[in-house]
Amino acid sequence: MLKYKAVRGTQDVLPDKMPLWRHLEETVRRRMKLYNYQEIATPTFERTELFIHSTGEGTEIVEKQMYTFLDKGERSLTLRPEGTPPVVRTYIQHNMGMKKSPQKLFYIGPMYRQESPQAGRLRQFHQFGAEAIGSIDPALDAETISLFLDICDDLGLKGLCLQLGSIGCPRCRPTYRQKLLGFFADKYDLLCADCKQRYQRNPLRILDCKDPTCRRITDEAPSMLDYLCDECAQHFRQLRVHLDALGIGYQVNRRLVRGLDYYTKTVFEVVSAQLGAQDALGGGGRYDGLVEELGGKPTPAVGFAAGIERILLAMEKGGCSYPEPLQPEVYVASIGEKAKQLAVRLLRELRTRGVSADTDYLDRSLKAQMRAANSLKAKYTVIIGQEELSRGKASVRNMRSSHQDEVEIENLCDYLVEVLTKAEG
Ligand SMILES: [Zn+2]
Ligand SMILES: [Zn+2]
Structure with a gap:
């Protein structure tokens, strides 16, 4: 429970x-x-x-x-x-x-x-x-x-x-009200308890009643339009x-x-x-x-x-269309302490430049991080691994085409902004 x-x-x-x-x-x-x-x-x-x-x-x-x-x-x-x-x-x-x-x-x-x-x-x-x-x-x-x-x-x-x-x-309306009272007078007993009260206070409300019997009775009732x-x-x-x-x-x-x-x-x-x-x-x-x-x-x-x-x-x-939930454009996957620091900095840079981005906060394996990037429907995933990092580089994967580029760490943000702008245009 x-x-x-x-x-x-x-x-x-x-x-x-x-x-x-x-x-x-x-x-x-x-x-x-x-x-x-x-x-x-x-x-x-x-x-x-x-x-x-x-x-x-x-x-x-x-x-x-x-x-x-x-x-x-x-x-x-x-x-x-x-x-x-x-x-x-x-x-x-x-x-x-x-x-x-x-x-x-x-x-x-x-x-x-x-x-x-x-x-x-x-x-x-x-x-x-x-x-x-x-x-x-x-x-x-x-x-x-x-x-x-x-x-x-x-x-x-x-x-x-x-x-x-x-x-x-x-x-x-008063004239109509009188007509309505006259109409309901001989049907009063058939009305629901609420409508019996409405009859005294506001007979127009009877036309609004959802009770099936009341609805049937009101079918024949006079209309305001005629008065x-x-x-x-x-x-x-x-x-x-x-x-x-x-x-x-x-x-x-x-x-x-x-x-x-x-x-x-x-x-x-x-x-x-x-x-x-x-x-x-x-x-x-x-x-x-x-x-x-x-x-x-x-x-x-x-x-x-x-x-x-x-x-x-x-x-x-009616099957009307509406926008999909917003997903991050870039997912940053990283392995190791140093890569994580870079990832955190890259995230902030990207967000400053108007790119939505996210990363892993559960210390997951690279494989699990890629699965996360997939389920988030990120357009690009940056992979900062130890081996590439030692060469000052990281991989950028286009999640749709699976095409992967190696990019200098310093140029990562510019590169991503550029490919994302191109994709939009
Ligand atoms: Zn009037
Ligand atoms: Zn009623």
């Missing part, structure tokens, strides 16, 4: 998978830059009230999934379950609206939710997301959607489906015109509500054929009331968040 294991729902990323992570992060940063979004980092924990007042009291996340604890000062803190509330809190706290409008921000980092762990669903998971705060322009909704899809495209993901909806605004006020309907129409102009295909999803309370107007999800509809790669929408709700001036905003583990899973299932 192992004495210590990673906590359930958490995952170690070992060095062989790290290049995939780096590749994803670099792809995200490159795209964000092209769209002029600036990176922001917020703390991993916040006051609990922040999430209760934004993500929403009746939501699955706040009700069941938050890692909430009292610190030694008896303050209730919560590990962030999502990125939007902290970004909006930062926006307000630092008066960012005064500096620039809209503020276009993005983040990459860990989030925490106590879900039942399964493939692509962890308790510490990672998201990247973008938030554009300070404009109601539907072209900005289209921009965030196209940004997300461009990142997916850069990563080589295929078979994606954009689901699009509108969830209305505080003006048109949008003029402003919301026009916004939705304009967004679709922009998406059409960008050549971005979508499906209008009449029951898309997203599991968060703050959305208004636009909501969207990106679903992958590889993972199925239950596990969206990410999604987002407009949240025009949230800045004010959290104490700022009324400020419209739109954004999205994407699940990194899910995207990586979809990439692996």
